[in-house]
Amino acid sequence: MQFSSLFFSLVLATAVVAKGDKNSTSTSTKAVTDKSLCKEMTSLNQLVKLASNTTKLADKTKNNATKIADIQSMASEASTKLTTMSSNTTLMSTCAVIDAAAKTDDECQSMKSLQKLISLAGNDTALADKAKNNQTKIDAIKTMATKAQTKLDAMTSNTTLTTACDSIKSSKASKNGTKDAAASASSAATSASSTAKAKSAGTMLNAKVGLISSFVLVAAGMMML
Numbered sequence: 001m002q003f004s005s006l007f008f009s010l011v012l013a014t015a016v017v018a019k020g021d022k023n024s025t026s027t028s029t030k031a032v033t034d035k036s037l038c039k040e041m042t043s044l045n046q047l048v049k050l051a052s053n054t055t056k057l058a059d060k061t062k063n064n065a066t067k068i069a070d071i072q073s074m075a076s077e078a079s080t081k082l083t084t085m086s087s088n089t090t091l092m093s094t095c096a097v098i099d100a101a102a103k104t105d106d107e108c109q110s111m112k113s114l115q116k117l118i119s120l121a122g123n124d125t126a127l128a129d130k131a132k133n134n135q136t137k138i139d140a141i142k143t144m145a146t147k148a149q150t151k152l153d154a155m156t157s158n159t160t161l162t163t164a165c166d167s168i169k170s171s172k173a174s175k176n177g178t179k180d181a182a183a184s185a186s187s188a189a190t191s192a193s194s195t196a197k198a199k200s201a202g203t204m205l206n207a208k209v210g211l212i213s214s215f216v217l218v219a220a221g222m223m224m225l
């Protein structure tokens, strides 16, 4: 349900708020990091934005006045908290750095997806297998791969980006074992929206072409952005 998913994010937001308010000793399990503060700001911002959109609010709460009042009261607190947090310029610039890192991480992942799609299109055996020998699908993948190559070339020509990706890769390799978990955890929050967007664009394409491969979908989605 829409409301329950909304509530889940509110609970998350308030959980972070609570954590921030407590003594560092009582929350010895997990220190409040800049990253968690930046994440908290994102949640608080979303809450304030929701509360200010009466259409959306009515929709999410099915026009329940009690729920609307609850959200508005939470948003009012969130707004106060945001004002305080925003006044910390150190934190604001740290968040800008964290957000940029997450964006770079997303771009590196996209390059990998594009490369996979290109490799697939270049391997007749793998392609026939993936497309179950359906020529329409084979052609569609090849067309996508051509676009993917253009996009990848543009990204690869950005040495800032490729250098950043290399360093992310080696830092992940050194944090061995949990590489995938670490990778997804670090970028999950900020990449969630862009990945979702890429995936949904990809899903549209999937409906048309009938592919069932997440990397193809993400790559395809990327190209439709």
Ligand SMILES: *[C@@H]1O[C@H](CO)[C@@H](O)[C@H](O)[C@H]1NC(C)=O
Pocket (backbone or CB within 6 Å): 023, 024, 025
């Ligand atoms: C908890 O925080 C309060 C006020 O911020 C402080 O006076 C108190 O000493 C702290 N308690 C501990 C155990 O650190």
Ligand SMILES: *[C@@H]1O[C@H](CO)[C@@H](O)[C@H](O)[C@H]1NC(C)=O
Pocket (backbone or CB within 6 Å): 053, 054, 055, 056
């Ligand atoms: C409010 O929410 C509605 C529905 O979710 C959306 O279409 C609209 O663009 C939003 N308005 C503003 C000002 O963000």
Ligand SMILES: *[C@@H]1O[C@H](CO)[C@@H](O)[C@H](O)[C@H]1NC(C)=O
Pocket (backbone or CB within 6 Å): 064, 065, 066, 067
């Ligand atoms: C509105 O929401 C409140 C709190 O969640 C709930 O107790 C109440 O039953 C709801 N009212 C209606 C009319 O659904």
Ligand SMILES: *[C@@H]1O[C@H](CO)[C@@H](O)[C@H](O)[C@H]1NC(C)=O
Pocket (backbone or CB within 6 Å): 034, 037, 088, 089, 090, 091, 094
């Ligand atoms: C501002 O934020 C930084 C980074 O999170 C923190 O170390 C510092 O204590 C904060 N300053 C104030 C005045 O709250």
Ligand SMILES: *[C@@H]1O[C@H](CO)[C@@H](O)[C@H](O)[C@H]1NC(C)=O
Pocket (backbone or CB within 6 Å): 123, 124, 125, 126
């Ligand atoms: C092409 O794909 C097949 C099946 O997935 C694989 O066994 C083969 O090694 C690939 N060939 C090349 C040149 O990558």
Ligand SMILES: *[C@@H]1O[C@H](CO)[C@@H](O)[C@H](O)[C@H]1NC(C)=O
Pocket (backbone or CB within 6 Å): 103, 104, 107, 158, 159, 160, 161, 164
């Ligand atoms: C190159 O990539 C970096 C990191 O993602 C980005 O900040 C920068 O804007 C890109 N440069 C160009 C010319 O696209």
Ligand SMILES: *[C@@H]1O[C@H](CO)[C@@H](O)[C@H](O)[C@H]1NC(C)=O
Pocket (backbone or CB within 6 Å): 176, 177
């Ligand atoms: C990384 O992990 C693999 C097994 O997952 C292991 O074989 C390898 O030795 C590890 N490398 C380093 C540098 O720890």
Ligand SMILES: *[C@@H]1O[C@H](CO)[C@@H](O)[C@H](O)[C@H]1NC(C)=O
Pocket (backbone or CB within 6 Å): 134, 135, 136, 137, 208, 209, 210
């Ligand atoms: C091949 O794929 C296309 C596009 O997904 C589909 O419309 C068509 O029915 C498929 N053909 C066969 C023979 O399965």
